[in-house]
Amino acid sequence: MSLRFSLMGPVRAWRDEEEIELGPRQQRAVLAALLLNNGIRLSNDQLVSMVWDHPTPSAVMALRTYVYKIRKTLPELNLKSRDGGYTVRAEIVDDCRGEPLEGLRSAYFDAQRVRLGDYRLKAREDCLERELDVLELQKHVAAFPLRERPRALLMRALYLEGRQGEALDHFHRARALLNEELGLEPGPELRKVHALILKGDLTPPRRPEQLLPDLIDFTGRVEEIAQALRTLPGAVGITGMRGSGKTALATRIGHLVRGRFPDGQIFVRGGDVAGELLRAVGVENPVGDKAALWRETARGRRFLVVVDDVQDAAAVRDLATPGSAMILTSVHRLNELPGVTWLKTAGLAEREARDFFRKVLGPVRADAEPGQAEVLLERLSRLPGPIRVMGGKLSSRPHWTTGMVLLQMERESKLDGVIPSDCAAMFAPLIAAEEQLSDPERHMLMCFARQDAEVIDSHHAAEMSGADPGEIELVLESLTGVHLIEPLVLGRYRLPHFVRLYFGRRTAALTT
Structure with missing residues:
Protein backbone atom coordinates (compact mmCIF):
# COMPACT_ATOMS: atom_id res chain seq x y z
CA MET A 1 0.00 0.00 0.00
CA SER A 2 1.43 3.38 -1.05
CA LEU A 3 0.99 6.67 0.83
CA ARG A 4 1.91 10.00 -0.76
CA PHE A 5 1.31 13.69 -0.09
CA SER A 6 1.13 17.01 -1.93
CA LEU A 7 1.75 20.50 -0.56
CA MET A 8 1.15 22.25 -3.88
CA GLY A 9 -2.32 23.61 -3.33
CA PRO A 10 -4.32 22.32 -0.36
CA VAL A 11 -2.48 19.75 1.75
CA ARG A 12 -3.59 16.43 0.26
CA ALA A 13 -2.84 12.72 0.74
CA TRP A 14 -3.54 9.53 -1.19
CA ARG A 15 -3.45 5.88 -0.20
CA ASP A 16 -2.70 4.14 -3.50
CA GLU A 17 -5.09 6.03 -5.81
CA GLU A 18 -7.71 6.95 -3.17
CA GLU A 19 -7.59 10.45 -1.64
CA ILE A 20 -7.71 10.63 2.16
CA GLU A 21 -9.75 13.12 4.16
CA LEU A 22 -7.25 14.98 6.37
CA GLY A 23 -9.56 16.77 8.76
CA PRO A 24 -9.90 20.45 9.78
CA ARG A 25 -7.50 23.25 8.81
CA GLN A 26 -5.34 23.24 11.94
CA GLN A 27 -4.94 19.46 11.79
CA ARG A 28 -3.77 19.80 8.19
CA ALA A 29 -1.44 22.58 9.35
CA VAL A 30 0.23 20.24 11.87
CA LEU A 31 0.63 17.60 9.16
CA ALA A 32 2.03 20.21 6.73
CA ALA A 33 4.61 21.39 9.27
CA LEU A 34 5.79 17.80 9.73
CA LEU A 35 5.93 17.19 5.97
CA LEU A 36 7.83 20.41 5.33
CA ASN A 37 10.49 19.04 7.69
CA ASN A 38 10.43 15.53 6.22
CA GLY A 39 12.79 13.29 8.20
CA ILE A 40 13.60 15.98 10.83
CA ARG A 41 12.49 15.71 14.47
CA LEU A 42 10.34 18.62 15.60
CA SER A 43 9.68 19.33 19.26
CA ASN A 44 6.24 20.24 20.58
CA ASP A 45 7.34 23.86 20.99
CA GLN A 46 8.62 24.02 17.41
CA LEU A 47 5.38 22.61 16.02
CA VAL A 48 3.26 24.99 18.10
CA SER A 49 5.25 28.01 16.90
CA MET A 50 4.89 26.89 13.27
CA VAL A 51 1.14 26.37 13.39
CA TRP A 52 0.08 29.23 15.69
CA ASP A 53 1.44 32.82 15.59
CA HIS A 54 0.00 33.61 19.01
CA PRO A 55 -0.48 30.27 20.77
CA THR A 56 -2.68 30.04 23.84
CA PRO A 57 -1.86 27.78 26.82
CA SER A 58 -4.16 25.14 25.32
CA ALA A 59 -2.12 24.94 22.11
CA VAL A 60 0.03 22.01 23.31
CA MET A 61 -3.07 20.00 24.19
CA ALA A 62 -4.60 20.85 20.81
CA LEU A 63 -1.37 19.76 19.11
CA ARG A 64 -1.47 16.38 20.87
CA THR A 65 -5.08 15.93 19.82
CA TYR A 66 -4.27 16.66 16.18
CA VAL A 67 -1.26 14.31 16.26
CA TYR A 68 -3.49 11.57 17.70
CA LYS A 69 -6.03 12.07 14.90
CA ILE A 70 -3.29 12.10 12.25
CA ARG A 71 -2.01 8.78 13.65
CA LYS A 72 -5.49 7.27 13.37
CA THR A 73 -5.97 8.56 9.83
CA LEU A 74 -2.46 7.75 8.59
CA PRO A 75 -1.09 4.80 10.60
CA GLU A 76 1.54 4.15 7.91
CA LEU A 77 3.36 7.34 8.94
CA ASN A 78 4.40 5.68 12.21
CA LEU A 79 4.04 9.07 13.89
CA LYS A 80 5.28 8.42 17.42
CA SER A 81 6.66 10.75 20.07
CA ARG A 82 10.43 10.37 20.31
CA ASP A 83 12.64 12.45 22.61
CA GLY A 84 9.87 14.96 23.16
CA GLY A 85 9.15 15.49 19.46
CA TYR A 86 7.79 13.98 16.25
CA THR A 87 9.30 12.88 12.95
CA VAL A 88 7.68 11.78 9.70
CA ARG A 89 9.25 10.23 6.62
CA ALA A 90 6.95 10.41 3.65
CA GLU A 91 6.76 10.58 -0.14
CA ILE A 92 5.84 14.12 -1.26
CA VAL A 93 4.81 14.54 -4.90
CA ASP A 94 4.46 17.55 -7.18
CA ASP A 95 0.97 17.57 -8.65
CA CYS A 96 1.11 21.02 -10.32
CA ARG A 97 -1.72 22.46 -8.23
CA GLY A 98 -2.29 26.06 -7.11
CA GLU A 99 -0.80 28.18 -4.34
CA PRO A 100 1.42 26.15 -2.00
CA LEU A 101 -0.08 25.36 1.43
CA GLU A 102 -3.41 26.78 0.35
CA GLY A 103 -5.60 27.82 3.28
CA LEU A 104 -2.87 27.62 5.94
CA ARG A 105 -2.07 30.89 7.70
CA SER A 106 0.85 31.66 10.01
CA ALA A 107 4.16 33.50 9.69
CA TYR A 108 5.89 30.15 9.24
CA PHE A 109 3.62 29.03 6.41
CA ASP A 110 3.82 32.44 4.74
CA ALA A 111 7.62 32.13 4.68
CA GLN A 112 7.38 28.56 3.36
CA ARG A 113 5.04 29.75 0.61
CA VAL A 114 7.75 32.10 -0.64
CA ARG A 115 10.32 29.29 -0.54
CA LEU A 116 7.98 26.94 -2.35
CA GLY A 117 7.00 29.52 -4.95
CA ASP A 118 9.92 28.84 -7.27
CA TYR A 119 9.62 25.14 -6.57
CA ARG A 120 5.93 25.28 -7.56
CA LEU A 121 6.82 27.11 -10.77
CA LYS A 122 9.42 24.50 -11.60
CA ALA A 123 6.95 21.69 -10.86
CA ARG A 124 4.36 23.37 -13.10
CA GLU A 125 6.89 23.80 -15.88
CA ASP A 126 7.95 20.17 -15.52
CA CYS A 127 4.30 19.23 -16.13
CA LEU A 128 4.09 21.60 -19.10
CA GLU A 129 7.24 20.07 -20.57
CA ARG A 130 5.68 16.62 -20.41
CA GLU A 131 2.41 17.77 -21.99
CA GLY A 200 14.63 21.56 -38.71
CA ASP A 201 16.20 19.28 -36.07
CA LEU A 202 13.69 19.73 -33.28
CA THR A 203 12.05 16.40 -32.39
CA PRO A 204 9.29 15.54 -29.90
CA PRO A 205 10.47 14.50 -26.45
CA ARG A 206 10.71 10.73 -26.22
CA ARG A 207 8.53 9.10 -23.58
CA PRO A 208 9.62 5.48 -23.23
CA GLU A 209 6.96 2.84 -22.52
CA GLN A 210 9.13 -0.24 -22.16
CA LEU A 211 7.56 -2.23 -19.34
CA LEU A 212 7.03 -5.89 -20.17
CA PRO A 213 3.36 -6.91 -20.42
CA ASP A 214 1.84 -7.79 -17.07
CA LEU A 215 0.95 -11.46 -16.64
CA ILE A 216 -2.80 -12.04 -16.41
CA ASP A 217 -2.22 -15.16 -14.34
CA PHE A 218 0.21 -13.55 -11.88
CA THR A 219 -0.45 -15.02 -8.45
CA GLY A 220 0.54 -14.22 -4.87
CA ARG A 221 3.46 -12.12 -3.60
CA VAL A 222 1.06 -9.85 -1.69
CA GLU A 223 3.49 -8.99 1.11
CA GLU A 224 6.37 -8.35 -1.28
CA ILE A 225 4.22 -6.04 -3.42
CA ALA A 226 3.02 -4.13 -0.35
CA GLN A 227 6.59 -3.59 0.83
CA ALA A 228 7.67 -2.41 -2.62
CA LEU A 229 4.79 0.07 -2.83
CA ARG A 230 5.77 1.47 0.56
CA THR A 231 9.36 1.89 -0.61
CA LEU A 232 8.91 3.46 -4.05
CA PRO A 233 10.07 5.88 -5.37
CA GLY A 234 13.09 4.60 -3.49
CA ALA A 235 15.10 1.73 -4.92
CA VAL A 236 13.69 -1.81 -4.64
CA GLY A 237 15.77 -4.93 -5.23
CA ILE A 238 14.29 -8.38 -5.88
CA THR A 239 16.53 -11.39 -5.35
CA GLY A 240 15.94 -15.12 -5.57
CA MET A 241 16.96 -18.22 -7.48
CA ARG A 242 16.36 -18.45 -11.19
CA GLY A 243 12.78 -19.41 -11.98
CA SER A 244 11.37 -17.85 -8.80
CA GLY A 245 9.49 -15.10 -10.64
CA LYS A 246 11.70 -12.05 -10.00
CA THR A 247 11.02 -10.47 -13.40
CA ALA A 248 7.28 -11.17 -13.18
CA LEU A 249 7.13 -9.53 -9.74
CA ALA A 250 9.12 -6.49 -10.91
CA THR A 251 6.78 -6.16 -13.88
CA ARG A 252 3.65 -6.41 -11.72
CA ILE A 253 4.98 -3.72 -9.34
CA GLY A 254 5.89 -1.55 -12.33
CA HIS A 255 2.37 -1.68 -13.75
CA LEU A 256 0.85 -0.86 -10.36
CA VAL A 257 2.88 2.36 -10.01
CA ARG A 258 3.42 3.43 -13.63
CA GLY A 259 0.94 6.31 -13.27
CA ARG A 260 3.21 7.90 -10.66
CA PHE A 261 6.04 8.27 -13.20
CA PRO A 262 4.71 10.45 -16.02
CA ASP A 263 8.02 10.72 -17.92
CA GLY A 264 7.97 7.05 -18.84
CA GLN A 265 9.04 3.55 -17.94
CA ILE A 266 12.36 2.04 -19.03
CA PHE A 267 13.22 -1.67 -19.01
CA VAL A 268 16.87 -2.74 -19.24
CA ARG A 269 18.20 -6.28 -19.08
CA GLY A 270 21.77 -6.25 -17.76
CA GLY A 271 24.67 -5.04 -19.90
CA ASP A 272 25.42 -1.34 -20.35
CA VAL A 273 22.64 -0.06 -18.10
CA ALA A 274 23.55 3.66 -18.18
CA GLY A 275 23.92 3.57 -21.97
CA GLU A 276 20.56 1.83 -22.41
CA LEU A 277 18.83 4.36 -20.15
CA LEU A 278 20.24 7.23 -22.20
CA ARG A 279 19.23 5.62 -25.49
CA ALA A 280 15.71 5.09 -24.13
CA VAL A 281 15.29 8.87 -23.71
CA GLY A 282 16.83 9.74 -27.07
CA VAL A 283 20.53 10.21 -26.27
CA GLU A 284 22.15 8.20 -29.04
CA ASN A 285 25.78 7.05 -28.90
CA PRO A 286 26.48 8.46 -25.42
CA VAL A 287 30.15 8.85 -24.52
CA GLY A 288 32.12 9.78 -21.43
CA ASP A 289 30.69 9.33 -17.95
CA LYS A 290 27.34 7.81 -18.89
CA ALA A 291 26.09 7.65 -15.30
CA ALA A 292 26.68 11.39 -14.84
CA LEU A 293 25.04 12.12 -18.21
CA TRP A 294 22.01 10.03 -17.21
CA ARG A 295 21.65 11.89 -13.90
CA GLU A 296 21.82 15.20 -15.75
CA THR A 297 19.29 14.06 -18.36
CA ALA A 298 16.86 12.67 -15.76
CA ARG A 299 17.09 15.66 -13.40
CA GLY A 300 13.65 17.06 -12.65
CA ARG A 301 11.87 14.15 -14.36
CA ARG A 302 10.13 11.09 -12.97
CA PHE A 303 11.04 7.79 -14.60
CA LEU A 304 10.35 4.24 -13.53
CA VAL A 305 13.46 2.18 -14.29
CA VAL A 306 13.42 -1.63 -14.16
CA VAL A 307 16.85 -3.27 -14.48
CA ASP A 308 16.48 -7.02 -14.89
CA ASP A 309 19.15 -9.61 -14.04
CA VAL A 310 21.79 -7.24 -12.66
CA GLN A 311 25.13 -9.05 -12.70
CA ASP A 312 27.14 -6.69 -10.51
CA ALA A 313 26.62 -3.56 -8.45
CA ALA A 314 28.85 -1.41 -10.67
CA ALA A 315 26.30 -1.65 -13.50
CA VAL A 316 23.66 0.31 -11.57
CA ARG A 317 25.68 2.28 -9.02
CA ASP A 318 25.20 6.08 -9.21
CA LEU A 319 22.14 5.87 -11.48
CA ALA A 320 19.46 6.82 -8.94
CA THR A 321 17.90 10.27 -9.41
CA PRO A 322 15.47 12.21 -7.17
CA GLY A 323 11.83 11.62 -8.10
CA SER A 324 12.55 8.54 -10.20
CA ALA A 325 12.28 4.94 -9.02
CA MET A 326 14.46 1.94 -9.71
CA ILE A 327 13.47 -1.73 -9.45
CA LEU A 328 16.36 -4.20 -9.68
CA THR A 329 16.30 -7.97 -10.06
CA SER A 330 19.36 -10.07 -9.36
CA VAL A 331 20.18 -13.61 -8.38
CA HIS A 332 22.72 -12.11 -5.97
CA ARG A 333 21.65 -9.71 -3.26
CA LEU A 334 23.89 -6.72 -3.96
CA ASN A 335 24.42 -5.53 -0.40
CA GLU A 336 27.06 -3.02 -1.45
CA LEU A 337 24.39 -0.85 -3.10
CA PRO A 338 23.20 1.80 -0.62
CA GLY A 339 19.56 2.67 -0.10
CA VAL A 340 18.04 -0.44 -1.70
CA THR A 341 15.16 -2.28 -0.01
CA TRP A 342 15.60 -5.96 -0.87
CA LEU A 343 12.77 -8.44 -1.34
CA LYS A 344 13.31 -12.18 -1.73
CA THR A 345 11.32 -14.49 -3.98
CA ALA A 346 11.24 -18.24 -3.35
CA GLY A 347 8.56 -20.85 -3.89
CA LEU A 348 4.98 -19.69 -3.68
CA ALA A 349 2.94 -20.40 -0.57
CA GLU A 350 0.98 -23.66 -0.78
CA ARG A 351 -2.35 -22.02 -1.58
CA GLU A 352 -0.78 -19.59 -4.05
CA ALA A 353 0.97 -22.47 -5.84
CA ARG A 354 -2.33 -24.36 -6.14
CA ASP A 355 -4.10 -21.26 -7.45
CA PHE A 356 -1.33 -20.64 -10.01
CA PHE A 357 -1.40 -24.28 -11.17
CA ARG A 358 -5.18 -24.02 -11.62
CA LYS A 359 -4.76 -20.89 -13.74
CA VAL A 360 -2.14 -22.51 -15.99
CA LEU A 361 -3.77 -25.93 -16.38
CA GLY A 362 -7.41 -25.05 -15.82
CA PRO A 363 -9.40 -25.62 -12.61
CA VAL A 364 -11.20 -28.80 -13.74
CA ARG A 365 -8.07 -30.83 -14.49
CA ALA A 366 -6.06 -29.35 -11.61
CA ASP A 367 -8.82 -30.15 -9.10
CA ALA A 368 -9.37 -33.67 -10.45
CA GLU A 369 -6.24 -34.96 -8.66
CA PRO A 370 -5.58 -32.66 -5.70
CA GLY A 371 -3.20 -35.08 -3.98
CA GLN A 372 -1.13 -35.69 -7.08
CA ALA A 373 -1.07 -31.96 -7.81
CA GLU A 374 0.33 -31.30 -4.31
CA VAL A 375 3.10 -33.86 -4.88
CA LEU A 376 3.99 -32.30 -8.24
CA LEU A 377 4.08 -28.78 -6.79
CA GLU A 378 6.32 -29.91 -3.94
CA ARG A 379 8.73 -31.54 -6.38
CA LEU A 380 8.91 -28.24 -8.22
CA SER A 381 9.50 -26.42 -4.89
CA ARG A 382 6.39 -24.38 -5.81
CA LEU A 383 8.52 -22.21 -8.11
CA PRO A 384 6.43 -20.22 -10.64
CA GLY A 385 8.69 -20.91 -13.65
CA PRO A 386 8.70 -24.73 -13.43
CA ILE A 387 4.99 -24.77 -12.50
CA ARG A 388 4.19 -22.83 -15.66
CA VAL A 389 6.22 -25.25 -17.79
CA MET A 390 4.66 -28.40 -16.31
CA GLY A 391 1.18 -26.92 -16.40
CA GLY A 392 1.72 -26.05 -20.06
CA LYS A 393 2.97 -29.56 -20.77
CA LEU A 394 -0.17 -31.06 -19.25
CA SER A 395 -2.35 -28.58 -21.18
CA SER A 396 -0.80 -29.80 -24.44
CA ARG A 397 -1.68 -33.42 -23.52
CA PRO A 398 -5.43 -33.34 -22.85
CA HIS A 399 -5.59 -37.06 -22.09
CA TRP A 400 -2.78 -37.05 -19.56
CA THR A 401 -3.32 -36.84 -15.81
CA THR A 402 -1.08 -35.26 -13.21
CA GLY A 403 -0.30 -38.75 -12.00
CA MET A 404 1.05 -39.66 -15.43
CA VAL A 405 3.45 -36.72 -15.33
CA LEU A 406 4.70 -37.83 -11.91
CA LEU A 407 5.17 -41.38 -13.22
CA GLN A 408 7.12 -40.08 -16.22
CA MET A 409 9.34 -38.02 -13.92
CA GLU A 410 10.05 -41.14 -11.84
CA ARG A 411 10.96 -43.17 -14.93
CA GLU A 412 13.20 -40.45 -16.31
CA SER A 413 15.07 -40.15 -13.01
CA LYS A 414 16.09 -43.82 -13.33
CA LEU A 415 17.49 -43.44 -16.82
CA ASP A 416 21.01 -42.35 -17.64
CA GLY A 417 20.53 -38.88 -16.16
CA VAL A 418 20.10 -37.14 -19.50
CA ILE A 419 17.41 -34.47 -19.32
CA PRO A 420 14.74 -35.10 -22.01
CA SER A 421 14.08 -32.22 -24.36
CA ASP A 422 10.55 -31.66 -23.05
CA CYS A 423 11.96 -31.31 -19.51
CA ALA A 424 14.76 -28.94 -20.51
CA ALA A 425 12.41 -25.95 -20.29
CA MET A 426 11.38 -26.97 -16.77
CA PHE A 427 15.00 -27.26 -15.66
CA ALA A 428 16.18 -24.21 -17.65
CA PRO A 429 16.67 -22.05 -14.52
CA LEU A 430 18.95 -24.65 -12.95
CA ILE A 431 20.77 -25.39 -16.20
CA ALA A 432 21.61 -21.67 -16.38
CA ALA A 433 22.51 -21.59 -12.68
CA GLU A 434 24.87 -24.59 -13.01
CA GLU A 435 26.82 -22.83 -15.75
CA GLN A 436 27.81 -20.16 -13.21
CA LEU A 437 28.96 -22.60 -10.50
CA SER A 438 32.53 -23.39 -9.58
CA ASP A 439 33.63 -27.05 -9.50
CA PRO A 440 33.52 -27.22 -5.67
CA GLU A 441 29.99 -25.75 -5.66
CA ARG A 442 28.77 -28.19 -8.28
CA HIS A 443 30.41 -31.11 -6.45
CA MET A 444 28.74 -30.09 -3.19
CA LEU A 445 25.24 -30.00 -4.73
CA MET A 446 25.79 -33.41 -6.28
CA CYS A 447 26.87 -34.74 -2.90
CA PHE A 448 23.66 -33.38 -1.41
CA ALA A 449 21.62 -34.94 -4.20
CA ARG A 450 23.41 -38.30 -3.94
CA GLN A 451 22.47 -38.50 -0.27
CA ASP A 452 18.90 -37.43 -1.16
CA ALA A 453 19.14 -35.25 1.94
CA GLU A 454 16.88 -32.25 2.41
CA VAL A 455 18.76 -30.87 5.43
CA ILE A 456 22.49 -31.24 6.03
CA ASP A 457 25.07 -29.61 8.28
CA SER A 458 28.48 -28.27 7.38
CA HIS A 459 30.34 -31.10 9.18
CA HIS A 460 28.45 -33.74 7.20
CA ALA A 461 29.08 -31.74 4.02
CA ALA A 462 32.82 -31.78 4.73
CA GLU A 463 32.73 -35.55 5.25
CA MET A 464 30.82 -36.12 2.00
CA SER A 465 33.00 -33.89 -0.14
CA GLY A 466 36.33 -34.64 1.48
CA ALA A 467 37.11 -30.92 1.62
CA ASP A 468 38.50 -28.84 4.47
CA PRO A 469 35.72 -27.63 6.84
CA GLY A 470 36.85 -24.01 6.42
CA GLU A 471 36.56 -24.26 2.65
CA ILE A 472 33.17 -25.97 2.96
CA GLU A 473 31.74 -22.97 4.82
CA LEU A 474 32.75 -20.71 1.94
CA VAL A 475 31.20 -23.06 -0.61
CA LEU A 476 27.95 -23.35 1.35
CA GLU A 477 27.68 -19.60 1.78
CA SER A 478 28.33 -19.09 -1.93
CA LEU A 479 25.51 -21.52 -2.78
CA THR A 480 23.28 -19.68 -0.31
CA GLY A 481 24.08 -16.42 -2.09
CA VAL A 482 22.56 -17.76 -5.34
CA HIS A 483 19.64 -19.38 -3.46
CA LEU A 484 20.42 -22.97 -4.43
CA ILE A 485 20.45 -23.90 -0.75
CA GLU A 486 18.67 -22.17 2.10
CA PRO A 487 20.31 -21.37 5.47
CA LEU A 488 18.34 -22.61 8.48
CA VAL A 489 20.55 -22.02 11.53
CA LEU A 490 24.29 -21.61 11.80
CA GLY A 491 25.92 -24.55 10.01
CA ARG A 492 22.66 -26.14 8.75
CA TYR A 493 21.18 -25.80 5.27
CA ARG A 494 18.19 -27.04 3.30
CA LEU A 495 18.30 -28.20 -0.31
CA PRO A 496 15.03 -27.33 -2.12
CA HIS A 497 13.33 -30.37 -3.66
CA PHE A 498 13.55 -28.99 -7.19
CA VAL A 499 17.31 -28.39 -6.87
CA ARG A 500 17.73 -31.89 -5.41
CA LEU A 501 15.75 -33.34 -8.31
CA TYR A 502 17.91 -31.64 -10.94
CA PHE A 503 21.29 -32.40 -9.40
CA GLY A 504 20.19 -35.95 -8.70
CA ARG A 505 19.79 -36.41 -12.46
CA ARG A 506 23.13 -34.73 -13.09
CA THR A 507 24.75 -37.11 -10.60
CA ALA A 508 23.17 -40.10 -12.37
CA ALA A 509 24.50 -38.85 -15.71
CA LEU A 510 28.07 -38.64 -14.39
CA THR A 511 28.03 -42.06 -12.68
CA THR A 512 26.43 -43.98 -15.55
Missing part, protein backbone atom coordinates in the same frame (compact mmCIF):
# COMPACT_ATOMS: atom_id res chain seq x y z
CA LEU A 132 3.61 20.53 -24.41
CA ASP A 133 0.10 21.94 -24.56
CA VAL A 134 0.22 25.21 -26.56
CA LEU A 135 -2.77 26.84 -24.85
CA GLU A 136 -1.53 26.05 -21.32
CA LEU A 137 1.97 27.24 -22.22
CA GLN A 138 0.59 30.49 -23.62
CA LYS A 139 -1.26 31.08 -20.33
CA HIS A 140 1.87 30.36 -18.32
CA VAL A 141 4.05 32.62 -20.47
CA ALA A 142 1.50 35.42 -20.09
CA ALA A 143 1.59 35.01 -16.30
CA PHE A 144 5.41 34.88 -16.13
CA PRO A 145 6.65 36.78 -19.21
CA LEU A 146 10.32 36.97 -18.15
CA ARG A 147 10.81 33.24 -17.48
CA GLU A 148 12.72 31.81 -20.41
CA ARG A 149 12.10 28.10 -19.90
CA PRO A 150 8.32 28.23 -20.62
CA ARG A 151 9.00 30.44 -23.65
CA ALA A 152 11.39 27.79 -24.99
CA LEU A 153 8.76 25.12 -24.33
CA LEU A 154 6.12 27.17 -26.15
CA MET A 155 8.43 27.48 -29.16
CA ARG A 156 8.88 23.69 -29.14
CA ALA A 157 5.15 23.08 -28.91
CA LEU A 158 4.35 25.51 -31.72
CA TYR A 159 7.00 23.97 -33.99
CA LEU A 160 5.82 20.40 -33.29
CA GLU A 161 2.27 21.48 -34.25
CA GLY A 162 3.60 22.62 -37.62
CA ARG A 163 3.54 26.32 -36.67
CA GLN A 164 7.18 27.06 -37.45
CA GLY A 165 6.59 30.70 -38.34
CA GLU A 166 4.80 31.39 -35.05
CA ALA A 167 7.58 29.66 -33.12
CA LEU A 168 10.24 31.87 -34.75
CA ASP A 169 8.12 34.98 -34.30
CA HIS A 170 7.75 34.14 -30.61
CA PHE A 171 11.55 34.02 -30.28
CA HIS A 172 11.90 37.52 -31.75
CA ARG A 173 9.17 38.90 -29.47
CA ALA A 174 10.83 37.27 -26.44
CA ARG A 175 14.17 38.77 -27.48
CA ALA A 176 12.65 42.26 -27.77
CA LEU A 177 10.97 41.95 -24.35
CA LEU A 178 14.14 40.79 -22.60
CA ASN A 179 16.13 43.62 -24.20
CA GLU A 180 13.53 46.21 -23.27
CA GLU A 181 12.88 45.06 -19.69
CA LEU A 182 16.27 43.72 -18.60
CA GLY A 183 18.76 44.79 -21.25
CA LEU A 184 19.61 41.11 -21.87
CA GLU A 185 19.83 38.78 -24.85
CA PRO A 186 17.95 35.47 -24.78
CA GLY A 187 19.64 32.77 -22.68
CA PRO A 188 21.15 29.49 -23.92
CA GLU A 189 17.92 27.46 -23.79
CA LEU A 190 15.97 29.91 -25.97
CA ARG A 191 18.89 30.25 -28.39
CA LYS A 192 19.26 26.46 -28.64
CA VAL A 193 15.57 25.92 -29.49
CA HIS A 194 15.73 28.76 -32.01
CA ALA A 195 18.77 27.18 -33.71
CA LEU A 196 17.14 23.71 -33.80
CA ILE A 197 14.00 25.14 -35.39
CA LEU A 198 16.06 26.90 -38.06
CA LYS A 199 17.85 23.59 -38.80
